[in-house]
Amino acid sequence: MFQIRIHGRGGQGVVTAAELLSVAGFREGRHAQAFPSFGSERTGAPVVAFCRLDTKPIRLREPILAPDALIIQDPTLLHQVDVFGGLTKDGYILINTSRTFEELGLEEFASGFRPERLYTVPATEFALKHFGRPLPNAALLGGFAAATQQISLESVSAAIREKFPTKVAEANIAAAAEAFAYVTQQTQEAASA
Amino acid sequence: MLKQIEGSAAVAESVALCRPQVICAYPISPQTHIVEGLGKLVAAGQLKPCEFINVESEFAAMSVAIGASAAGARAYTATASQGLLFMAEAVFNAAGLGLPIVMTVANRAIGAPINIWNDHTDALSQRDCGWIQLFAEDNQEALDLHIQAFRLAEELSLPVMVCMDGFILTHAYERVDMPTQEQVDAYLPPYEPRQVLDPANPVSIGAMVGPEAFMEVRYLAHAKQRQALELIPAWAGEFKRIFGRESGGLTHTYRLEDAETVVVALGSVLGTIKDTVDEMRAGGVKIGVLGISCFRPWPTVAVRAALAQAKRVVVLEKSLAVGVGGIVSNNVSAAYPGSPDNVHTVIAGLGGRAITRGSLQKVFDQAIAGKLDPVTFLDLDYSIVDRVLKREREQRRSGPIAEAILRELGVVAAKIG
Numbered sequence: 001m002f003q004i005r006i007h008g009r010g011g012q013g014v015v016t017a018a019e020l021l022s023v024a025g026f027r028e029g030r031h032a033q034a035f036p037s038f039g040s041e042r043t044g045a046p047v048v049a050f051c052r053l054d055t056k057p058i059r060l061r062e063p064i065l066a067p068d069a070l071i072i073q074d075p076t077l078l079h080q081v082d083v084f085g086g087l088t089k090d091g092y093i094l095i096n097t098s099r100t101f102e103e104l105g106l107e108e109f110a111s112g113f114r115p116e117r118l119y120t121v122p123a124t125e126f127a128l129k130h131f132g133r134p135l136p137n138a139a140l141l142g143g144f145a146a147a148t149q150q151i152s153l154e155s156v157s158a159a160i161r162e163k164f165p166t167k168v169a170e171a172n173i174a175a176a177a178e179a180f181a182y183v184t185q186q187t188q189e190a191a192s193a
Numbered sequence: 194m195l196k197q198i199e200g201s202a203a204v205a206e207s208v209a210l211c212r213p214q215v216i217c218a219y220p221i222s223p224q225t226h227i228v229e230g231l232g233k234l235v236a237a238g239q240l241k242p243c244e245f246i247n248v249e250s251e252f253a254a255m256s257v258a259i260g261a262s263a264a265g266a267r268a269y270t271a272t273a274s275q276g277l278l279f280m281a282e283a284v285f286n287a288a289g290l291g292l293p294i295v296m297t298v299a300n301r302a303i304g305a306p307i308n309i310w311n312d313h314t315d316a317l318s319q320r321d322c323g324w325i326q327l328f329a330e331d332n333q334e335a336l337d338l339h340i341q342a343f344r345l346a347e348e349l350s351l352p353v354m355v356c357m358d359g360f361i362l363t364h365a366y367e368r369v370d371m372p373t374q375e376q377v378d379a380y381l382p383p384y385e386p387r388q389v390l391d392p393a394n395p396v397s398i399g400a401m402v403g404p405e406a407f408m409e410v411r412y413l414a415h416a417k418q419r420q421a422l423e424l425i426p427a428w429a430g431e432f433k434r435i436f437g438r439e440s441g442g443l444t445h446t447y448r449l450e451d452a453e454t455v456v457v458a459l460g461s462v463l464g465t466i467k468d469t470v471d472e473m474r475a476g477g478v479k480i481g482v483l484g485i486s487c488f489r490p491w492p493t494v495a496v497r498a499a500l501a502q503a504k505r506v507v508v509l510e511k512s513l514a515v516g517v518g519g520i521v522s523n524n525v526s527a528a529y530p531g532s533p534d535n536v537h538t539v540i541a542g543l544g545g546r547a548i549t550r551g552s553l554q555k556v557f558d559q560a561i562a563g564k565l566d567p568v569t570f571l572d573l574d575y576s577i578v579d580r581v582l583k584r585e586r587e588q589r590r591s592g593p594i595a596e597a598i599l600r601e602l603g604v605v606a607a608k609i610g
Contacts, residue, residue, distance in 0.1 A: 015364075019199070022366045026197035034366040057368075059331075059464030061361055062549040 001054040002150055003064045007083045008073030011043040013137035016163070017071065018049035020141060023159035024151045025053040033058040046081050053150060067091060069148055071140050073123070075104060090114060094143050094183075096136045098122040116190050119147050121179050130174040142176030146183035153180045194371050200332040200362040203369045204297060205230025207336035209240045210377040211295075211343045213269040214384075215261035217246040217254045221276040222309050223359035224299035228271050251276040255283035255294075262292040263398050265389040267343065270294070273359055274301035277315045281322070284352075288323025288414065290399055291388070293346035295339065296324075299359040300460070300511075302544040306595040310545020311359040312511040313459065317488075317520050323414050325353040325421055326489040327441065328459040332362055333369050334486075337432065337440035340372070343381050344428055349417050350387045356488075358461040360545070372436055380435050418490040425487050443492035445484035446499050448474060452481030454561055455503040457496075457525050459485045462509065462541070462548050469553040480557060485521070496528040505535045507560045509553075509571075511542040518568040534567075541571035577601060 004021060008014035018034040025032035030053050037048035050064045065085070069092040072083055078095075087093070091113065095101075097120045101110045110118055121143040123136035131138075141156045157173045164172065196203070204227050208216075216235065218228035234240040244261075248254045254270045261268040272280065277298055287294050298316045302308040316326060327342060329335035335357040342353040357363060388398055402410055422443065429442035447467055449455065456466050463484045473480050483499045485492070500506055506529055508522035517523070519538035526533045537560050542548045552572050559565040577598055585591045 019366045023197045026195075026368060031368060032197060032366070035361065036364055060468050060550070061461050061465045063547050065549065 001052055001058070002069070002148075003067045004051045004053075004069045004071065004144070005064045005067040006049045006051070006071040006073065007077050007081060008047055008137075009043075009077070010045045010047050012047070012073045013135050014047045014073055015049045017073070017137035017141060018051040020138070020156065020159040020163060021051040021144070021151070022053075023162060024141070024145075024155035025051070027155045027158055028151060030055060031057050033060075037063065046077055048081075069144065069150075070094070071144060072096060073136050073140060075099075078104065078106070084109070087113070090117070092117045092119075092144075092148050094119045094121055094140055094147060096121060096123040096140055098125060116187070117147070119143060119183055119186060121182060123175070123179055126175040126178045126182075127172075130178070131168075131171040135172075138172035139175040139179040142179035143183040145176075146180045146187065153177065194373075195368060196371050197366055197368055199226065200335060200357065200365050200367070201226030201299075202230050203332050203336045203371070204339060204357070204363075205234070206371055207339045208269055208295075208297075209234050210372060210374055211269075211340060211381055212240075212267065212383075213243055213295075213343075214266040215244050215246065215258070215268045217248050217257040217261070217268070217270050219248050219251050219254045219272070219276065221251070221273050222299075223301055223311075223363045224271045224273040224276070224297060226363065227297055227299070231269075251280040252283055255280040255287060255296075258294045258296070259283060259287050259290065259292055262287070262294050262386075263290070263388070263390050265384070265386045265391070267347075267384045268292075268294045269296070271297035271299065273299040274303055274309075274315045277319060278303065281319065284319055284324065285322045286399075287352045289410075291350045291414075291417075292352060293343075293350050293384075293386075294352040295342045295346055296352065296354050297339070298354050298356045299363045300356050301359040308544040309359075311361050312543045312545070313356070314512050314543075316354060316356045317512040319354070320489055320520070323351070323418070324489065325349075325351055325418070325425075325487070327353065327355050327487055328485065329355065329357040329362065330445065330461060330463045330484060330486070332357075332365060332367050333438075334440050335362055336369055336371070337436070337438070338486075340377055340380060341425075341428055341432055341441045345421065345424060347384050348424060348428075349421055351414075351417055351421070356460065361461045370438070376435055380432065421487075422490050422492060422494075441486055443485075443487045443495045444499060445482075445486055447482040447484070449481035449483070449499060449502075451479050452502070453504040454478070454480040454507065454557065455483050455500055455505075456480065456507045456509060456557065457483045457485065457500075457521065458509045459488060459521060460511070462511065465548055465550060466509065466553060469550045469557070472550070473554060473557065478557075478561065480561075488521070488524075491524050491528075493528045496525060497530055500525075500529050500531075503529070503531065503535075505537065505560055506531075507537045507539055507557060507565070509539045509541050509548075511540075513540050513543060537565045538568045539565075539571055540568065546572060 022032035022034035123139035
């Protein structure tokens with residue numbers, strides 16, 4: 001089982017991101033479960049959503065306490081919520097920011113994890129560029145696909161098409177593709193460094 | 194057809210396949226997505242003939258369902274929590290009149306303090322109202338149970354409540370196998386009412402009944418529920434024949450072979466319990482699970498048979514009979530052939546408190562070691578409770594309890610579990 005926890009704020013499409021991820025997993029023949037943290041959703045309030053991917057049916061209903069991957073849609077949460085809680089030592093982190101882990105003050109924290117699995121992605125910038133609105137969720141899923149290779153960019157795109165009308169879908173797919181390329185490039189640079 | 198969709202969307206599609214003719218709806222979380230989904234199908238002309246009636250309250254929703262059902266229509270509504278309480282009088286009336294209405298209850302806590310999250314207090318508060326109450330373990334079962342519910346309701350002329358855990362199921366995206374219209378039509382024939390308001394053949398429904406006949410009418414409601422104990426497994430069997438999968442029935446058993454400890458529960462928490470039991474079985478612990486799919490009528494014989502070999506029983510329930518302890522466990526104790534001292538009540542998940550494998554294993558281990566209290570509150574923070582009690586001893590005007598606890602806890606939504 002591969003478990004993903006997504007942190008963000010109400011209005012950033014956190015719950016939708018988990019749902020899209022589950023649809024992408026389903027399209028690849030996996031069993032997938034997505035669910036929100038069940039808050040009374042208020043714009044700007046911290047929101048958590050969860051997604052599990054597995055090759056067999058998923059019965060477990062507890063929140064994801066030890067994620068294999070974390071997607072953090074809003075870096076201002078780093079100082080408010082225990083976003084890294086329970087992350088496995090081999091875990092992946094994607095943070096939506098144009099800054100680096102060092103610039104975020106996370107250098108010491110990051111030293112406990114595998115550096116090639118820690119990514120920052122300027123997903124809001126990609127969303128604004130392609131979509132005109134600061135909704136980073138789709139772009140981050142593109143980045144997630146590149147970073148973890150748990151699902152393909154094609155499945156993410158198909159899930160987005162299933163959920164949204166064509167125009168919105170295509171803009172989000174473009175943002176996801178740019179984030180995918182961005183993360184792939186980071187991975188290649190790290191490998192050759 | 195396999196689909197990856199939200200639980201509420203799956204239930205809406207499934208209800209639509211049952212061809213309801215009147216849907217009355219009043220929004221309340223976490224049920225709202227279901228009736229929104231049905232509303233869209235009616236508006237798009239994909240579900241017809243069907244009248245979708247927006248009403249002004251839950252009391253109106255059940256009243257309209259009663260009127261529609263009495264007029265011979267297949268009627269459906271959905272609610273949760275305070276909504277169910279607000280319609281309570283009409284809920285009893287629907288059962289007392291013997292009208293085969295189907296209602297989804299997206300289980301949610303009851304206030305005060307107001308809480309929108311999941312537990313079973315709402316449905317269990319109505320356990321003696323005369324409705325059949327079925328509980329879904331996952332979204333596949335939730336959608337399947339609705340199809341069975343219409344068949345059962347109309348066969349018995351009794352209303353059926355399909356209970357599914359609010360948010361945990363209603364808002365979860367998971368894989369479901371959506372039946373075809375042909376399959377549902379083969380299982381569920383058009384509604385043939387036992388009683389109908391028909392101007393060509395006038396009757397009155399809902400007469401006042403005095404002491405001379407009230408006992409008999411009530412007894413017949415009880416007798417019909419006893420009949421349901423035979424029909425529910427039969428209709429689940431017929432369901433399997435047409436749809437090719439097991440769903441519904443009275444109970445589900447899991448790894449009961451040689452089990453000395455049996456955990457009893459309702460609803461979606463059974464999945465987490467089964468995963469915990471698998472881990473404990475791998476360590477050599479003889480433990481199994483009894484899931485209650487049908488809570489009303491209470492399946493005494495099936496429960497007794499499932500628990501016959503159990504040395505101890507742990508009833509894990511998302512409800513609390515304040516001043517007593519468990520509600521489900523009272524029913525289980527009455528059916529358990531062993532000593533009631535060996536039935537432990539674990540109250541868990543009230544108001545959406547997460548139920549984790551770690552906490553479950555701890556409490557099951559305690560039961561096996563003979564160290565579990567008769568009534569336990571899973572993951573209760575006694576330090577907070579003790580501080581409140583201390584303050585109440587020391588100060589007359591100790592203030593509102595909920596607000597004081599929230600102040601002590603600090604930032605909300607900062608915790609993940």
